[in-house]
Structures are given as C-alpha cells and as structure tokens.
C-alpha cells in the first residue's frame with residue numbers, strides 16, 4: 001500500500017513513525033515549509049497526559065525523547081487576578097502520568113526526526129489528480145512555481161492542519177464556528193524573574209490569563225477575553241500595550257505578583273503577540289470514497305481550552321498508524337476515533353464556560369473540582385487504547 005502524507009506536522013509525523021518499516025507499506029511525506037520555518041514555532045504548548053500515554057504505549061522512544069526535552073505539566077491551578085485561589089488539581093489525581101510543557105520548535109523537531117528521510121520539504125499541495133488506476137496523485141508546487149506530480153497513492157493522508165488544502169480540494173472548505181473570544185499568545189524568551197512555574201490560570205472578570213514556564217528559561221502567556229459578538233473581529237485598540245496592560249488587572253484590589261508580571265510582559269511585548277479568535281470546525285474524517293483520510297486539525301480543529309489540539313493530533317497519528325498497519329482504512333479510523341473526538345470537542349467547549357460574557361468564573365472554577373468534571377478529565381487523560389487492542393484483523 002502506498003501512503004502519501006500531506007503535512008509533516010504533529011499528526012503526519014506521528015503517523016509516519018508508526019508506519020516506517022511496516023511490511024507492504026511505503027510512505028512519502030510532503031510539507032510546504034522547510035524544517036524550522038513554521039510560523040508558530042516561537043510559542044510554547046502544553047501536551048496532555050493522554051498523548052503521552054499514547055506515545056508511551058505505542059512509540060516509547062518518542063515518549064522518552066519528548067520527556068527529555070520538556071518540563072512536566074503536573075498541576076493545574078486557577079485563581080483570581082488578586083491571587084485568591086479557586087482550583088488546584090495535581091494532574092496525577094486524574095491521569096496516569098504528567099503532561100508536558102515545551103516549545104513548538106522542539107515538538108516538531110522531535111516528532112519529525114524518525115521520518116526525516118521520507119520527507120520532502122518545501123513542496124505545497126495545490127491540487128489532486130487521479131492516475132490510470134484510480135490512485136490519487138498530489139499536485140505539489142515548489143517555491144519557483146514548478147509543479148511536481150509523484151506516483152499515485154492508494155491513500156492520501158491530510159495532516160496539513162487547520163487550513164488543510166487537501167480537505168478543501170477533496171471535501172470542500174469547512175465553515176469555521178467562532179465563539180466570540182479573542183486570544184493572545186506571547187513567548188517571553190528570558191523569564192528568569194517569572195514568579196511561577198507550572199500551568200496556571202488567572203481571571204479578571206471573564207478575561208483570563210494562562211501561563212507556564214518552558215525549558216530554556218522561557219515562559220508562555222496566553223490571554224483570552226470576550227468579544228462583543230461571536231463573529232466580531234478583534235478591535236485594533238485591544239491589541240495596544242495600554243489595553244493589554246489594563247485588561248487583566250483587578251480594578252480595586254492589588255494584582256498578585258503573577259498577574260502583575262504577565263500584564264507587564266503583555267504590554268512590553270504587545271507588538272509580538274500572536275492573535276486569534278476562539279474557533280472550531282466541523283469534523284470530517286475522510287473523502288474520495290475512503291482514499292483520503294484526515295487527521296489532527298485537518299479533520300477536527302477544536303477550541304484550545306483544554307490543550308487538546310496537538311494532543312489529539314498525536315492520538316490520531318498513533319491510532320491511525322495502528323489501524324493502517326493491520327490493513328485498516330479511513331472507515332476504521334473513523335470508527336475508533338470519532339466518538340472520542342466528539343467527546344473531547346464537547347468537553348473542551350464546556351470547559352470554556354468561565355470565559356463567556358456573564359459567566360461566573362468563581363462558581364465555574366470551583367465546579368471543576370466536582371466529581372462530574374473530574375470524571376470527564378480522567379476519561380480525557382486515560383482513555384487511550386494500547387497496542388494489544390490492535391491485534392491483526394486476519395491471522
């Protein structure tokens with residue numbers, strides 16, 4: 001079986017490693033960027049314990065490499081901007097191992113390493129054709145406009161992210177759903193004076209800061225605040241240093257040291273902030289009668305509230321790999337993954353409750369210690385099948 005993977009991102013790279021050296025399977029990977037060139041690589045991310053579990057069970061060498069290059073994510077705290085604590089959860093209460101905190105560039109570098117020899121960088125998917133045998137042929141463009149058409153593939157995998165060209169070409173452009181929340185993201189490269197370490201959130205009304213330290217003395221800060229309506233654009237004024245400095249500071253009380261530090265960083269680094277609006281897109285797992293399979297954001301871009309975007313892309317790559325190894329196809333991936341993805345997407349949106357206008361962040365944060373929310377977190381962080389569940393379908 002010839003498999004062509006579009007996108008050497010999170011899902012594409014994990015899938016490729018799962019398939020390397022499998023009898024009867026050949027894999028090629030195509031990515032439009034050169035290694036180290038990705039736009040978002042300046043930022044940081046937290047990867048959930050469920051992705052670490054998937055790697056530990058299926059790709060232990062990748063698990064070890066990520067652990068070595070990262071800091072452990074062991075705790076989730078929530079407080080008000082004046083420091084009043086609302087929620088404090090050691091992750092091992094609901095997970096089998098900690099998550100991780102690391103830089104984007106590191107995640108990509110480590111996930112891509114095993115399949116580097118199979119990857120063609122600097123080629124962008126711009127079309128899809130069929131060969132005489134009905135196999136799909138990706139039309140790839142290099143920087144000077146030259147087009148390349150490799151041999152046909154039995155399966156084309158869309159690991160090309162949120163704005164997947166493969167999805168647009170074969171299943172139509174997904175309509176994004178906006179949720180009326182602006183999001184800012186900033187990397188502070190030198191954060192020696194950062195007064196906290198592990199993953200925390202701080203509320204000032206419905207405006208929320210989220211931050212943690214990263215390896216190499218850096219810190220990552222993500223802000224979020226409500227917009228006037230679900231479809232509203234982020235006003236230019238909200239992106240100014242003065243607005244950012246004031247947004248998270250409590251009106252009457254003194255800010256706690258963590259919030260004071262983050263507000264100063266956001267104001268100082270206002271020009272470098274990466275802006276986005278909270279959004280997701282409808283799930284689409286396959287196209288072209290099962291000859292195209294979508295993984296990660298190409299299949300199911302989701303809201304980032306629980307840090308599950310890259311986390312689910314890793315789960316997707318691992319489980320799709322286990323299924324393709326035993327002769328499965330796109331419909332098997334849908335059967336194994338789509339119920340879980342529906343749960344993760346619902347839960348991620350539900351956990352965003354405290355950021356919507358009018359919601360009570362105090363009551364909403366305290367409710368996250370209730371058994372019902374913790375049971376969902378436990379399901380999120382542990383419900384990952386091991387290799388024994390993917391024994392060969394046929395003897």
Ligand SMILES: Cc1cc2nc3c(=O)[nH]c(=O)nc-3n(C[C@H](O)[C@H](O)[C@H](O)COP(=O)(O)OP(=O)(O)OC[C@H]3O[C@@H](n4cnc5c(N)ncnc54)[C@H](O)[C@@H]3O)c2cc1C
Nearest residue numbers: 007009010011032045046125160161296297307309310311
């Ligand atoms: C700033 C930021 C912070 C985030 N923080 C977190 C977090 O803390 N935790 C978390 O779990 N998730 C986080 N996410 C979400 C996460 O980034 C995505 O969910 C995840 O990267 C999806 O992985 P993927 O493999 O589907 O796509 P990607 O990782 O986006 O990879 C797509 C790949 O496809 C390539 N590509 C795209 N188009 C083409 C084309 N036409 N031809 C060839 N190649 C193409 C790209 O160059 C890229 O290498 C964050 C996202 C952003 C932007």
